[in-house]
Amino acid sequence: MKSPGNVWVVDDDRSIRWVLEKALSSAGMKTAMFESADDLIKRLDKEQPDAIVSDIRMPGMDGLALLNHIQAINPDMPIIIMTAHSDLDSAVASYRGGAFEYLPKPFDVDDAVALVRRAVEHAYERRIQSPEVVDDTTAEIIGEAPAMQEVFRAIGRLSQSNITVLINGDSGTGKELVAHALHKHSPRAEHPFIPLNMAAIPKDLIESELFGHEKGAFTGAAAARRGRFEQADGGTLFLDEIGDMPADTQTRLLRVLADGEFYRVGGHTPVKVDVRIIAATHQNLESLVKEGRFREDLFHRLNVIRIHIPRLSQRREDIPRLARHFLARSAEELSVEPKQLKAETEQFICDLPWPGNVRQLENTCRWLTVMASGREVLVSDLPPELLDQQDQGLALNGNWEQLLRNWADQQLTNGRKTILNEAVPQFERAMIEVALKHTAGRKRDASELLGWGRNTLTRKIKELGMEDSSGDEDEDD
Numbered sequence: 001m002k003s004p005g006n007v008w009v010v011d012d013d014r015s016i017r018w019v020l021e022k023a024l025s026s027a028g029m030k031t032a033m034f035e036s037a038d039d040l041i042k043r044l045d046k047e048q049p050d051a052i053v054s055d056i057r058m059p060g061m062d063g064l065a066l067l068n069h070i071q072a073i074n075p076d077m078p079i080i081i082m083t084a085h086s087d088l089d090s091a092v093a094s095y096r097g098g099a100f101e102y103l104p105k106p107f108d109v110d111d112a113v114a115l116v117r118r119a120v121e122h123a124y125e126r127r128i129q130s131p132e133v134v135d136d137t138t139a140e141i142i143g144e145a146p147a148m149q150e151v152f153r154a155i156g157r158l159s160q161s162n163i164t165v166l167i168n169g170d171s172g173t174g175k176e177l178v179a180h181a182l183h184k185h186s187p188r189a190e191h192p193f194i195p196l197n198m199a200a201i202p203k204d205l206i207e208s209e210l211f212g213h214e215k216g217a218f219t220g221a222a223a224a225r226r227g228r229f230e231q232a233d234g235g236t237l238f239l240d241e242i243g244d245m246p247a248d249t250q251t252r253l254l255r256v257l258a259d260g261e262f263y264r265v266g267g268h269t270p271v272k273v274d275v276r277i278i279a280a281t282h283q284n285l286e287s288l289v290k291e292g293r294f295r296e297d298l299f300h301r302l303n304v305i306r307i308h309i310p311r312l313s314q315r316r317e318d319i320p321r322l323a324r325h326f327l328a329r330s331a332e333e334l335s336v337e338p339k340q341l342k343a344e345t346e347q348f349i350c351d352l353p354w355p356g357n358v359r360q361l362e363n364t365c366r367w368l369t370v371m372a373s374g375r376e377v378l379v380s381d382l383p384p385e386l387l388d389q390q391d392q393g394l395a396l397n398g399n400w401e402q403l404l405r406n407w408a409d410q411q412l413t414n415g416r417k418t419i420l421n422e423a424v425p426q427f428e429r430a431m432i433e434v435a436l437k438h439t440a441g442r443k444r445d446a447s448e449l450l451g452w453g454r455n456t457l458t459r460k461i462k463e464l465g466m467e468d469s470s471g472d473e474d475e476d477d
């Protein structure tokens with residue numbers, strides 16, 4: 001019993017679309033043709049094909065970006081990339097990104113049909129072999145904004161590697177989701193992904209949590225226990241909020257990364273593990289290094305590849321899709337009809353500041369699913385704190401203090417500590433940058449604008465690691 005197949009083709013060249021549509025339909029397959037990758041992605045919201053055939057070069061999103069996008073949301077979707085011989089490098093890249101096959105142009109129509117048929121059968125077999133692939137959609141990452149496309153591209157590029165990755169981004173931007181995607185698209189995918197949040201564990205338990213302990217290692221250690229490192233053997237250990245790792249643990253971690261082995265707390269036999277580390281932080285690790293709060297050598301070990309996840313307010317174009325996704329998910333969880341945002345509600349939420357990022361949007365959608373009375377969500381149905389936020393936003397022009405209060409409030413609500421360590425350097429950096437802009441980079445004049453002595457400004461610039469951006473260094477000293 002074989003599925004005839006539902007195949008989507010995307011190519012900006014009308015004649016290729018025409019040829020493939022004819023050939024695939026004659027072979028009994030259902031087809032849909034798209035002029036651009038963006039059109040195809042829009043349709044993916046509603047329906048999923050069995051396979052996709054995509055040109056490599058297209059205006060707008062190209063074939064490889066599409067490949068990365070789809071790989072991130074549905075790693076099992078077979079994709080055939082069409083490419084001219086001259087684009088062999090890109091074709092190789094498409095393999096690494098996880099394409100099913102590539103089809104060199106110009107192609108023989110029968111070969112093309114045979115290839116597509118194989119892709120469809122492959123998809124079909126995977127589906128019957130592993131019903132749990134449906135579960136994969138829990139890790140769907142939504143992001144059409146250019147800044148998120150960068151993130152998808154990085155996931156694609158890293159897909160065959162075991163390299164250490166450092167993910168930067170504010171709380172709730174999706175760092176764990178991206179770490180999970182990196183794992184799922186790595187050679188370690190069949191092994192465990194173990195997340196551990198440094199900020200969420202009391203300091204004196206971190207070591208035993210990471211490395212495990214032997215029976216009787218400390219009061220309360222009634223039995224021996226494997227730590228996260230051992231649990232993650234062969235797989236990936238995700239260390240969230242690495243900036244909060246205590247100094248002693250940093251030293252131990254560094255040693256494990258260098259030696260590939262460690263001792264359980266209270267243990268005397270070394271334990272060998274093979275673990276890929278993905279670390280994440282909302283803090284500026286370089287600043288922590290400068291302040292002596294994070295080991296420089298550990299920082300360099302972790303900072304091999306860096307991925308930055310933008311704030312939700314820097315990718316507002318994704319808000320409507322994210323909201324639909326979360327409304328659908330909470331409706332499913334609660335077995336109710338999904339709520340729909342009225343156009344003005346959608347517009348309203350697109351303009352909000354979202355200091356809690358995607359997580360805040362997700363929580364809002366869950367709240368709406370339970371609390372909004374009708375099927376359609378009106379602006380007045382939104383949780384009161386969001387309506388307040390908008391008032392604050394309107395009154396904001398000039399009211400940076402209110403923004404700062406919101407930020408501090410949010411940080412403390414999220415359980416953060418020592419928030420001045422992050423806020424003060426940011427504040428100073430902003431003031432210095434603006435003053436230097438007004439003086440075309442002249443520090444002496446900028447120090448006057450700020451009300452600091454020249455030496456203080458020079459020292460601050462150094463401490464804040466702003467030397468590259470501070471403009472002309474050769475002025476009169």
Ligand SMILES: Nc1ncnc2c1ncn2[C@@H]1O[C@H](COP(=O)(O)OP(=O)(O)OP(=O)(O)O)[C@@H](O)[C@H]1O
Nearest residue numbers: 140141142170171172173174175176177358359362
């Ligand atoms: N682009 C996205 N598409 C779909 N869901 C997302 C996206 N980004 C984040 N989410 C969801 O938002 C929630 C928060 O994401 P996640 O836990 O990955 O954030 P985080 O940056 O690790 O947060 P924290 O730093 O507070 O731990 C999760 O439920 C996640 O599934």
